Amino acid sequence: MSNQSIQLNDELYHYLLDASLRESEVLKQLRQHTAGMRGSVMQIAPEQGQFMALLVQILGAKKTLEVGVYTGYSALCVAAVLPEDGRMIACDINEETTAVAKEFWQKAGVAEKIDLRLAPGAETLNELIETGEQGSFDFAFIDADKTGYHNYYEQCLVLLRPGGLIAVDNVLWTGSVLNNENPSEDTQALQAFNCFVKDDQRVDLSMLPVGDGLTLLRKK
Ligand code: SAM
Ligand code: CA
Numbered sequence: 655m656s657n658q659s660i661q662l663n664d665e666l667y668h669y670l671l672d673a674s675l676r677e678s679e680v681l682k683q684l685r686q687h688t689a690g691m692r693g694s695v696m697q698i699a700p701e702q703g704q705f706m707a708l709l710v711q712i713l714g715a716k717k718t719l720e721v722g723v724y725t726g727y728s729a730l731c732v733a734a735v736l737p738e739d740g741r742m743i744a745c746d747i748n749e750e751t752t753a754v755a756k757e758f759w760q761k762a763g764v765a766e767k768i769d770l771r772l773a774p775g776a777e778t779l780n781e782l783i784e785t786g787e788q789g790s791f792d793f794a795f796i797d798a799d800k801t802g803y804h805n806y807y808e809q810c811l812v813l814l815r816p817g818g819l820i821a822v823d824n825v826l827w828t829g830s831v832l833n834n835e836n837p838s839e840d841t842q843a844l845q846a847f848n849c850f851v852k853d854d855q856r857v858d859l860s861m862l863p864v865g866d867g868l869t870l871l872r873k874k
Contacts, residue, residue, distance in 0.1 A: 659863045670701060671700070671701060674701065674704070675700055675701060675704060676704065677700050677703075677704070678734065678762065680730070680758060680761050680762040681700070681703070681727065681730060681731065681734075681762075683758070683761075684725060684726065684727055684730065684754075684758040685697065685700065685727065687725070687754065687758070688724075688725045688727065688754070691725065691751070691754070693724065693751070696724050697724060697725065697727045697728075698727060698728045698731075698797070698823065698865055699864075699865045701864075701865075702728075702864050702865040702868065703727060703728055703730075703731030704731065705864060705868075706728065706731055706732055706795065706821060707731045707732060707734065707735045709793070709819060709821070709870070710732050710735055710736065710792075710793050711735050713792050713793055713817075713818070713819055714792070715732075715736065715740070715792035715793040716736065716737060716739065716740045716741070716792060717740070717741050717742075717790055717791045717792055717793075718732055718733075718736065718740070718741070718742045718743075718791060718792060718793040718794065718795075719742070719743050719744075719745075719779070719782075719791050719793070719794035719795070719810060719813060720732070720742060720743070720744045720745065720794070720795045720797070721745045721775040721779070721794070721795070721796050721797065721798045721802075721806050721810075722745070722746060722775070722795075722796070722797035722798030722799075722823075723744045723745070723746035723748075723751070723752050723755050723770065724746070724748070724751050724752075724755070725751050725752075725754040725755050725758070726744075726752065726754065726755025726756070726758055726759055728795055728797065729742060729744050729755065729759070729768060730755075730758060730759060730762055730764060732793070732795065733759065733762075733764040733767045733768050734762060734764055736764075736767055740767050741767055741768075741769065742767055742768045742769065743769050743771060743778065743782065744768050744769065744770045744771065745771050745773070745774075745775040745778045745779070745798070746770070746771075746772065746775075746798070747772060747773065747774055747775075749772060752770055752772065755770070756770065775798050775799075775802060775806055776802060776805055776806065776809065779806065779809035779810065779813065780809065782813055783809065783812055783813060787813060788812045788813055789812075789813070789814070789815050789816075790813065790815060791810075791813045791814050791815065791818055792814070792815060792818050792819070793814075793818060793819050793820075793821070794810040794813070794814060794818070794819075794820045794821070795820075795821045795823070796810065796820060796821070796822045796823065797822075797823040797824070799840075800824065800827075800840040800841075800843045800844055801839055801840060801843040803822065803843060803844070803847045804843070804846070804847050804850065807820065807822065807847070807851070807871075811856065811857070811873060814873045815873070816873055816874060817872065817873065818872070818873050819870060819871070819872050819873075820857075820870070820871040820872075820873070821868055821869070821870055821871075822847070822851075822868070822869045822870075822871065823865065823866065823867075823868055824844065824865075824866045824867060825844060825847070825848055825861055825866075825867035825868065825869045826863065826866055826867025827840070827841055827844050827866065827867070828866060830844075831844055831845050831848065831867075848861070848869070851869065851871060854871075855874075856873065856874055857871040857872055857873055857874060858871070858872045858874065859871045859872070
């Protein structure tokens, strides 16, 4: 026994899914559809989606942000638990993959809640700040280009209300954050980001070994 987080082998991971996953039919179809696409490993794991949905429910979130949509799985997890008048601003630059997202959001009946902005995430977030939406969002999920993370984090912090939550994906980067010899640009960005937020007194935080590493940051 150890008090370190448990290592999951395939059998135990499948037990976890069997024992707890309540994935809707549309989410399952989206996952199956995406599995055949280029970049399918970018999609968050289903238990992570369910965890994020639970966080959003605990927060009583109404207004949310997502930076990095791909085929829309994480957005659908969150939008599905938003109230009828809830809203998500979803940022991505890829017309092709987000066309899949839109199709499945429609199928799931949440398309009305999601405002997809096809533009660089930093531009969209800046626009929201400039149009007076600062301090008004309850939840943000950052999962786009890793070199942009720090900037998205600063922008989301401005857009969040006190007590709002930012979830940042891939913070363990399949273990590459340990590479100090010849880290890629993305790895360096994640290393620097992790290092920065640890001492950022504007937030409370927890880094979790969920999926590829998920850091939760609560704006004070
Ligand atoms: N959250 C998604 C899911 O769970 O399925 C996965 C997102 S995927 C890891 C990253 C996405 O970020 C890609 O769809 C990519 O097009 C998008 N992206 C890359 N650079 C971007 C930028 N500058 N602004 C907004 N989105 C960007
Ligand atoms: Ca990710």
